[in-house]
Structure formats: structure tokens, C-alpha cells
Amino acid sequence: MGLAPEGEGPHPAAARAGRPARRDGLSHDAGRGRGRAPRHPALHARRRPGDQSLHDPPRRQPARPARAALVPRSAVSLVRPPGDAEFAALTELAAEVTGPDRAGAFVRSYLEQHHLLVADRAGAVVGLLAYRTDWFQCTFVSLVSVRSDVRRQGVARELFRSVEEMSPSPRLFSSTVETNAISIQMHGALGFTPSGHIDNLPQGYRELLFYKALLPGRRR
Secondary structure (H helix, E strand, C coil): CCCCCCCCCCCHHHHHHCCCCCCCCCCCCCCCCCCCCCCCHHHHCCCCCCCCCCCCCCCCCCCCCCCCCCCCCCCCCEEECCCHHHHHHHHHHHHHHHCHHHHHHHHHHHHHHCCEEEEEECCEEEEEEEEEEEECCEEEEEEEEECHHHCCCCHHHHHHHHHHHHCCCCEEEEEEECCCHHHHHHHHHCCCEEEEEECCCCCCCCEEEEEEECCHHHCC
8 A cells, every 4th residue: 555645644543533534634633622721720719709800890999088188397497595494405406516525515605695596396496506796706606406307498597597687797607517518518508608717626627617798687
């Protein structure tokens, strides 16, 4: 018996079943079950009340309650002289600049001279400024400190504005250590210009001086 041409010979399965071979060379069993994708075991699980199928229409979600509006922080501080019961708060603020060992004596000295101003927000002391008026007949800001959680909110600007208004001299000076980049930037933003420096201080760093000419309307 000769061999049938390739692709036209009887399929072994068809020959065994006694059925004529398919012209495409495939078995009569080929394609059986076609279109029936295997079902995932999870699909056989019984749906519980409340379950949603991918073919179900989307459900309407209940409206969420509106969030409570955040209480905005006060944009303006009350600048005033400190009270007698605020010594601890003043010392804590001063210690960030002078260190804890010198803070108490520093605050006490300026309290006696009445040369301290505090920034008050909602009854809490959030800023401190110390100044003197006998520095070469000029007003000199000796210290400014703002509580960390309210920085960059204009507290220092409000303190400087107040000392400008009460300065008896048209010349206002201030200083900061050369390593304090934030303070240097603040002085520039407040209208101060560099005015020299002081070397050979015990702190080991150069102290930078800043100057601001006060307009007649900015002081009493």
C-alpha cells in the first residue's frame, strides 16, 4: 500500500474509529469543548447576600460625611511686654539662642530694663525679642527667637516691626552668627543690609552685623 500525500493521510484516531478522515488532517475530537473556558473554583462558590458580580450594575455608594474644616492659624500676633508669670516661657525661647546656661540671667536682665517684647497667639508666647537703646546711641536687637511650630509665619517680622515703631533712634542694628543661614536670610527679607562683622569672639565664629535705616513714620 502506498503512502498518502502529506496532510491528506487518514488521522490515526479517525482510522481507529472507522470514520472518514477530515480534510484538514485533524481529529474528529479536535475542537470538542471549544468555547468553554475552564471555570475558576471560586466561581462555583455560592454567592452571599450583598456580593456583587462584575456583570451587575454599579452600586451607588453612600455619600461620605463632609470633613470638618481645619481651624486656620491666626495670621497676626499680639506683640506686647511680657507678663510676670511668663518667665519660664521666655527662658525656654531664649535658650534656643543663648544656650540653657545663660538664658535665665539674660531674660532677667532685659526684664529689669523693660526691653523685652513677646509675640502672643491665643494667649501663648510664641516669640521673643530683646533689644537695647544704648548701643552707640542706636537701637540694637540682641536676640530674637520664635517657637519652632510657628516659624515662617511672620512672627519675627511682627516683632521687628514693633521695635522699629518704638525705637528712639533712626538707626536699627541686629546681628547673627555667620553659620546661621536662616537668620541671615531673615534679615535680608526684613530690609537689613550687611554692616560689618566682629571677629575673635569666644563662640569661635564671626558675628555678622546688619543695619536698617528707619523712616520717620516707623518710629515714635
